Amino acid sequence: MALITIRTAAARLGVAYSTLKRWVLTGRVRTTRTQGGHHRVSEAEIDRLLARQQPDGRRARVKEPDESLAGLSARNRLHGFIDEVRIDGLLAQVRLRVGDQSLTAVITADAVRALKLRRGDDAIAIIKSTEVMIATSGDQTTSAKRRSRK
Numbered sequence: 001m002a003l004i005t006i007r008t009a010a011a012r013l014g015v016a017y018s019t020l021k022r023w024v025l026t027g028r029v030r031t032t033r034t035q036g037g038h039h040r041v042s043e044a045e046i047d048r049l050l051a052r053q054q055p056d057g058r059r060a061r062v063k064e065p066d067e068s069l070a071g072l073s074a075r076n077r078l079h080g081f082i083d084e085v086r087i088d089g090l091l092a093q094v095r096l097r098v099g100d101q102s103l104t105a106v107i108t109a110d111a112v113r114a115l116k117l118r119r120g121d122d123a124i125a126i127i128k129s130t131e132v133m134i135a136t137s138g139d140q141t142t143s144a145k146r147r148s149r150k
Contacts, residue, residue, distance in 0.1 A: 003032055003040035013049055051120060052083055052097065076127040078103065085117050092117075096125050 004012075010020040023029040024039050029049065031039040080098035092112040096103045103125050117123065 002043045006039055009041040009046055012046055078125040080123060082117055082119055082121045082123050085112060085119060087112060096123055
């Protein structure tokens with residue numbers, strides 16, 4: 001197992017040294033420490049991180065403009081690539097990377113097999129929903145103050 005420096009790993013991943021160092025310190029990247037306390041990244045970890053990234057210039061291999069899905073009424077389509085596929089019994093969890101965001105879908109294991117979904121493949125998430133959920137975060141007192149001014 002070859003180990004490389006953080007700086008070399010950052011260059012291979014196409015990220016800044018400071019970004020990769022931050023990922024190491026937050027535990028996002030697994031490293032091995034040398035006797036001197038320096039972090040080294042394995043080739044396997046580089047491969048794992050590259051699989052998570054969408055390579056520059058990569059485009060989903062979709063017929064223009066979605067000819068294969070022309071008969072589908074859903075219009076919310078997110079093009080990305082498959083980051084992970086987990087099959088457990090009758091169900092499967094598919095994580096799709098869309099830009100720097102991740103979307104998870106739970107579908108049947110049969111559907112995964114029929115579509116031949118594999119990690120790294122291009123895919124399209126088609127979203128058709130009858131419900132929209134709204135959440136708030138942070139300070140609730142600000143919105144209460146706004147209501148009281150009216």
